[in-house]
Amino acid sequence: MKYTVCLAGLGLALSIGQAQAASITQITANVGVEQDVITLQGHPGFFDDLSGAGYVFFEEHRRILLAEANVWDQSQIPTSAAGLTCSSGGTKTGPSCASVPYNVISQGTLTGTWTFDADLLAGIDTSTTQSIGADGEIVGPQFLGQTSDVSRFTVVSGGRLVENAITSTTLVFAANNVDLGDGGGNDIIGIVARPDPEPNIDSSGAILYLAGSGSWFEDAQAAGTLPDLGGILFAQMTYDEISSAVYPSGLEEQFEVVIDSGIVPSSSLNVASFGDADGSSEDSPLLPDAAGFAEGATAPTFSFDVAGAGEEVVFVDPEIAVGYVYDLIGEGTIAQFVAPTQAKVNDSDGYVVTLPDGTAFTVLPGGTIDFVAAGKTGVTTFELTGIDQSLMLDPADTTTFVAGFLFSGTGQGSTLTQTALVIDTDAPPPVPLPASLALLLAGVGGLGLVGRKRRAAA
Numbered sequence: 001m002k003y004t005v006c007l008a009g010l011g012l013a014l015s016i017g018q019a020q021a022a023s024i025t026q027i028t029a030n031v032g033v034e035q036d037v038i039t040l041q042g043h044p045g046f047f048d049d050l051s052g053a054g055y056v057f058f059e060e061h062r063r064i065l066l067a068e069a070n071v072w073d074q075s076q077i078p079t080s081a082a083g084l085t086c087s088s089g090g091t092k093t094g095p096s097c098a099s100v101p102y103n104v105i106s107q108g109t110l111t112g113t114w115t116f117d118a119d120l121l122a123g124i125d126t127s128t129t130q131s132i133g134a135d136g137e138i139v140g141p142q143f144l145g146q147t148s149d150v151s152r153f154t155v156v157s158g159g160r161l162v163e164n165a166i167t168s169t170t171l172v173f174a175a176n177n178v179d180l181g182d183g184g185g186n187d188i189i190g191i192v193a194r195p196d197p198e199p200n201i202d203s204s205g206a207i208l209y210l211a212g213s214g215s216w217f218e219d220a221q222a223a224g225t226l227p228d229l230g231g232i233l234f235a236q237m238t239y240d241e242i243s244s245a246v247y248p249s250g251l252e253e254q255f256e257v258v259i260d261s262g263i264v265p266s267s268s269l270n271v272a273s274f275g276d277a278d279g280s281s282e283d284s285p286l287l288p289d290a291a292g293f294a295e296g297a298t299a300p301t302f303s304f305d306v307a308g309a310g311e312e313v314v315f316v317d318p319e320i321a322v323g324y325v326y327d328l329i330g331e332g333t334i335a336q337f338v339a340p341t342q343a344k345v346n347d348s349d350g351y352v353v354t355l356p357d358g359t360a361f362t363v364l365p366g367g368t369i370d371f372v373a374a375g376k377t378g379v380t381t382f383e384l385t386g387i388d389q390s391l392m393l394d395p396a397d398t399t400t401f402v403a404g405f406l407f408s409g410t411g412q413g414s415t416l417t418q419t420a421l422v423i424d425t426d427a428p429p430p431v432p433l434p435a436s437l438a439l440l441l442a443g444v445g446g447l448g449l450v451g452r453k454r455r456a457a458a
Contacts, residue, residue, distance in 0.1 A: 023118035024277035028270045031261040033110045037069045040254040043100040045084025055081040072106035072157035108157035114191045114208050115149035120172045121226045124217050130175035141173040150288045151193035167193040177214050185214035203241035229271045237261040282402045299420040323385035323421035330414040334379045338404025341366040351386040
């Protein structure tokens with residue numbers, strides 16, 4: 001018996017038939033954020049008048065900001081040490097000035113999608129409470145579990161894509177009845193997006209805090225349900241990293257990057273639930289659990305493990321995307337392609353599917369191309385074009401283009417990859433995420449919320 005399996009994503013690895021949780025959820029935030037880059041090696045305005053060495057930190061400060069830190073608004077980077085002061089009274093001399101950090105602040109808009117298993121929220125312990133410590137972090141947050149779910153983050157600043165990141169590990173935390181300073185209490189959920197660790201980077205990960213009323217968790221447990229994500233009152237996104245390296249000279253270079261949205265209303269969020277995410281329909285697509293960028297690419301490639309698909313239809317999903325390239329790697333062929341329905345992608349004139357030999361097929365929304373019936377029995381790759389540019393499909397959105405596939409002869413190692421064909425709507429070229437902004441969880445001992453301490457700005 002044949003059945004439909006929906007896969008959603010842009011070049012991520014999925015397992016057909018793997019056990020899926022019943023409450024796979026995505027929360028997307030579109031919020032203004034501030035990037036605060038703090039150089040820690042010495043204030044660029046420090047003037048060494050004792051040895052006559054002059055502004056000894058200025059050039060290194062400039063190099064860090066230009067080559068290492070990915071400052072979003074580079075117009076904020078000083079071009080001259082003249083006028084830079086770093087201690088009370090405006091003096092550029094003295095030992096205190098050598099250790100004063102220096103801040104460069106930029107503004108941007110972050111679009112982030114956190115994917116997690118909401119079933120983990122069933123493990124919240126309401127018999128204990130958590131608090132905010134002197135450093136602004138939640139003391140003793142409840143760690144509820146970890147899943148392999150893909151999350152995606154982009155930041156646009158000054159009309160330019162300045163951050164472009166994908167993570168494949170999600171950690172879920174909770175804090176019960178936290179006093180945020182107003183004398184009341186809020187129940188807090190923390191969703192942490194974390195990829196693999198990178199050397200010399202200590203980071204909080206990309207954290208989305210969701211705050212509800214002080215009875216949010218208790219009401220859910222009394223009703224025998226999970227916390228209702230429609231009950232989010234406000235949210236905050238934070239990211240904090242310290243990067244360091246020791247050079248042969250023995251000099252240790254450090255800088256800190258803080259990205260913070262501040263408190264934002266729940267209206268800034270979009271919550272989508274995919275239920276079992278078992279691929280049984282367009283509304284319950286399998287979601288990817290891995291992704292990557294080809295060298296120089298700005299759109300990710302998502303890959304789907306279709307080894308267990310057998311002779312069943314499989315639906316798969318993915319800058320503005322105007323098309324996709326699908327490629328089946330390993331055993332098997334693609335027997336049929338099913339276009340997304342108009343209810344999912346409002347593109348009434350349909351699409352064009354082109355094979356490597358130039359054979360082209362047109363297909364309307366919800367329609368099927370039967371390659372085998374058309375005499376094309378060895379199809380392993382094709383290009384889909386014709387997506388209406390005005391739809392502004394995000395190639396990184398894992399649920400914007402759910403398409404169906406019927407495979408033949410797939411087996412161990414069979415993988416379907418999906419890569420978006422994109423158009424660049426920005427005049428300057430996008431800037432890929434530097435290694436220094438890899439999203440890495442530094443530990444589960446504390447989660448920062450409202451009051452993260454920052455080094456004082458110069």
